[in-house]
Amino acid sequence: MSAAAATDAAPAPKKGNKKLIIIIAAVLVLVLGGGGAAFFLLKKPHAEGEEGEEAAAPAPRAEKKVQHNLDPKHAPTFVPLDPFTVNLADRDAERYAQIGITLEVDDAKLQEALKAYMPAIRNNILMLLAQKTAAQLLDREGKEKLAEQIRREASRALGYEVEDDEDEDTPAAEDKPKKKKKKRAAQVLPISAVHFSNFIIQ
Template sequence: MAKAEAAEAAAPAGGGKKKLIMILVIVVLLVAVGGGAALMLLKKKPKADEDGEEAVDDHAPQVEVAKAKPGTPPVYMPLEPFTVNLTDQDVDRYAQIGISLEVVDQKTADTLKGYLPSVRSGVLMVLSRKSAADLLSSEGKERLQKEIQREAVRPLGYEVDLDEASEEDTDTAKKKKKKKKKAPLALPVSNVHFSQFIVQ
């Protein structure tokens, strides 16, 4: 009888050792997987260049224009002219602006035509937030081109961040240059051209 009791007492102890070993194996595997994931995340962190000023972030896209094939003429997609009231408070002013989008190929132009109401709405929203002073300077026109390009590609799933650094705050602009550079993203709308630009 003493042998039977000893065997019964030993059986659960042996089963407990197996459970303990399995738990340890699972814990070791979880630690290994977590460590591997942490290592991959650390590898993807931006590395500073030799000057220590700029870094590259692989996850955040930067605007880069897609190039058409060499020897092929550019494809232009004219939009109907826009007439909008401007935000000037002292006097009622408006702008009439004709725009043509330069796209990388005819296939992109055909795709973009399906999103034309969204593109026009976005451009109208941009124009309606402008004052005459915003539109009359050459810097204002260049800024407007970038904003229109952003609105033209947004319906296709591209999100473009415009540089928000002001000319007056050069210290802030220098600090922003030291921030991360973003990996380039090729945009299907390569340029925005004005065919008409009247501010009255």
């Protein structure tokens, strides 16, 4: 009987080994599966962050492209003038204007010439402003016209020959035909534009 018991006990450890191997294999599958799932879940937000960074990357490229078009070698030079305060030509009331002006030039070397001729430039601009009335300067068209006249007067102060501008507000200009204005070609002047930084009329 003891021999029979011994033979019955011998196969039992083999069964137990199979169960142990199956349990270990199942645990390994679960660990590997869980680890793989964790890896993909943690990797996914990181990948989305990288995609978001890649998606955001073209925007700076577009900005660089815009900046590339603005070549610093050919950038205009801006020359701010001291503010002007002048009595206007209104007859019915005392009106005055406070105007901040900045001249734009294409050639940076011209900036030194502007400083050298500044007294003459300021004189010409003051004389021009003193002839204006508040009504002539209040609307946009009047300001644009003034900017062009300042451009011409400042260029004249630098010694450039500037054709006389027919002022439409004067009676003499109303008597003359307007054909002359169409025939006149735009003059090439050293000052390319005039900008207002301040414009107060009181």
